[in-house]
């Protein structure tokens with residue numbers, strides 16, 4: 001189980017990955033945040049976010065189940081490979097669409 005504070009992966013202004021090696025990971029977490037804070041997550045837990053694990057070096061075909069479990073806590077699990085985690089530190093990020101900002105894009 002991953003426990004991630006996304007602020008630790010970002011640059012000081014919280015707009016992009018702190019280092020290029022983290023870019024893919026941050027992009028995936030951004031998708032998770034956007035889904036969890038969107039109205040879509042009221043309708044379905046199964047998201048459109050693909051699992052990014054590669055069990056046995058093959059891309060996992062699963063789609064993450066994402067649920068907001070607290071004020072500043074998102075839980076995800078992949079129903080196929082079982083990869084799961086908890087994400088903190090996203091509440092003040094501008095990707096948080098619940099705050100009404102849809103401009104957030106990672107460059």
Ligand SMILES: [Zn+2]
Pocket residue numbers: 051052053060061062078079080081082083
């Ligand atoms: Zn998976």
